[in-house]
Amino acid sequence: MNDSQQASCSRKPASTNLSEYNIASNPPMLNPEEAEEDRKHMQKIIAALRYYQKYCYARVNKTESYLNSLPKRHQDMLAKYRNHLRVIRDCIDENQKVIRKMLRDNVDFIDMDGSEQIYVAQHDIDGHATKIRRQDMEHAQSTLKLIARDWSASCAEEREQSYKPIIDAIEEFFKPSEFALNEVKILVPGAGLGRLTYELAYRGYECEGNEVSYFMLIASYFVLNLCTEENKYTLYPWVHQFVNNLRMADQVMPIRFPDICPAKNPPKGNLMMAAGDFLEVYKTPNSYDCVATCFFIDCANNIVDFIETIFRILKPGGIWVNLGPLLYHFSDIQGENSIEPTFENLEVIIKMVGFEFLRSQTGVRTKYAQNPQSMLKSEYESLFWICRKPENAVDRIDDSSHCDDEYDELIDGGVGSSSNSSRYEDNYSNGYRNAYQHQ
Numbered sequence: 001m002n003d004s005q006q007a008s009c010s011r012k013p014a015s016t017n018l019s020e021y022n023i024a025s026n027p028p029m030l031n032p033e034e035a036e037e038d039r040k041h042m043q044k045i046i047a048a049l050r051y052y053q054k055y056c057y058a059r060v061n062k063t064e065s066y067l068n069s070l071p072k073r074h075q076d077m078l079a080k081y082r083n084h085l086r087v088i089r090d091c092i093d094e095n096q097k098v099i100r101k102m103l104r105d106n107v108d109f110i111d112m113d114g115s116e117q118i119y120v121a122q123h124d125i126d127g128h129a130t131k132i133r134r135q136d137m138e139h140a141q142s143t144l145k146l147i148a149r150d151w152s153a154s155c156a157e158e159r160e161q162s163y164k165p166i167i168d169a170i171e172e173f174f175k176p177s178e179f180a181l182n183e184v185k186i187l188v189p190g191a192g193l194g195r196l197t198y199e200l201a202y203r204g205y206e207c208e209g210n211e212v213s214y215f216m217l218i219a220s221y222f223v224l225n226l227c228t229e230e231n232k233y234t235l236y237p238w239v240h241q242f243v244n245n246l247r248m249a250d251q252v253m254p255i256r257f258p259d260i261c262p263a264k265n266p267p268k269g270n271l272m273m274a275a276g277d278f279l280e281v282y283k284t285p286n287s288y289d290c291v292a293t294c295f296f297i298d299c300a301n302n303i304v305d306f307i308e309t310i311f312r313i314l315k316p317g318g319i320w321v322n323l324g325p326l327l328y329h330f331s332d333i334q335g336e337n338s339i340e341p342t343f344e345n346l347e348v349i350i351k352m353v354g355f356e357f358l359r360s361q362t363g364v365r366t367k368y369a370q371n372p373q374s375m376l377k378s379e380y381e382s383l384f385w386i387c388r389k390p391e392n393a394v395d396r397i398d399d400s401s402h403c404d405d406e407y408d409e410l411i412d413g414g415v416g417s418s419s420n421s422s423r424y425e426d427n428y429s430n431g432y433r434n435a436y437q438h439q
Helices: 033-051 054-071 073-077 080-105 122-127 134-151 153-162 164-173 195-202 216-228 303-313 343-353 403-412
Strands: 185-189 204-213 234-235 255-257 271-275 290-292 314-322 356-366 381-388 435-437
Touching: 033 054, 033 080, 033 216, 054 134, 073 080, 080 216, 080 255, 134 153, 134 216, 134 234, 134 255, 153 164, 153 185, 153 255, 153 271, 153 356, 164 195, 164 290, 164 314, 185 195, 185 216, 185 403, 195 204, 195 271, 204 216, 216 271, 271 290, 290 303, 303 314, 314 403, 343 356
Parallel strands: 185 204, 185 290, 204 271, 290 314
Antiparallel strands: 234 255, 271 435, 314 381, 356 381
16 A cells, blocks of 8 residues: 555554563543442343353253153163263353353452452352343353354464454554554454454554453453463353254364463553443544454444544544444344444445545455354355545534535445455443553
8 A cells, every 4th residue: 555545653663572461450430320330230240150050050951851851762862962961061060160260360350440349149149040131141151152262273264254354454554564563553442352452462553452341351351361371271162052063072062262372472562451332432533543343333223423433533544444244233122223224325424424445345254153063154244344534534523514415426426346255232331441451
């Protein structure tokens, strides 16, 4: 790409000094009522994680109870299946051990705001099990699958599909030979378990991940800050999948994590993870040289809010790299509002906000947290694009006087060229920047 396409960062040799691996936090910006609400929310997340074992046992117990009601000859035929249920329980036990370790070692993160440590006693959980929502338990289970996606060798193919195009695009735009990478500020909203954020920081960029889900933040903090060796922990992320299994071994297939240990391989650039709602946390204009979104933009009730916010926080000349589908997570959620523009609509909207398309591609085949051995695998034909905020960009977000004319002009001129080739709905923490960081 030529000089006119580069973002406004200093050009000089990049530093190769490894950063020290420390933990830091920014003071929270919550009033007492918000702080109490946030504390209660964290309690619910911890309760769901601690209740994981009992919740999963209930599913196995139901199957076993039905098995016991079958005729004796059928039970005899299903003897191996009965033993398989015992193996499933053992795998659930092992998963719970890792969860306990994660919560026990996460005290610094859970108590980041300096308030009284949040603790949920097991007898309290047992006594109030009905208060733990089913969707929270499903999120607890999906967290294990997302650990596999981001931090196990078993899901390296998924990361190659989803993260490599983004990393390649950023390295092409902000070439290590031309930029001081530690001065290139990148934001990764919807950072999940933090692997993309880590990979960019490892290459030397200053990278900040943003995540709204405390399930994700607790798990990512554990991997990024507390895991001390490669493949130290074993999980059974597919043990909750009772259907479409070719072999019994496929359901109880283990993964080991982390496949790379951040403690032994610290990033060369600063890395920070910030908690909070993207729209609430990021309001300062002209702050980032690049925004990288992966399986994220369809997590909004109003996707236009996301597009406008990304445009606002990018520096003039900065780029937005996106990869993912248009699942629109709030589309069928009771009590939630949602709009679901097609990509044809979005291309026009992105241009109306002020972006220039540098590259656009459809049909990028990507999986998301799929069991490699399952008889049923979902695959998206994702979208990939690189957009640039012009050097002379004017914020047109509040100026709608010419929107209709501009829309008609873009439609008449044709939509931008495109070459053909269970993310999660989660719970929310309050919008404040309270983060852990490599310095």
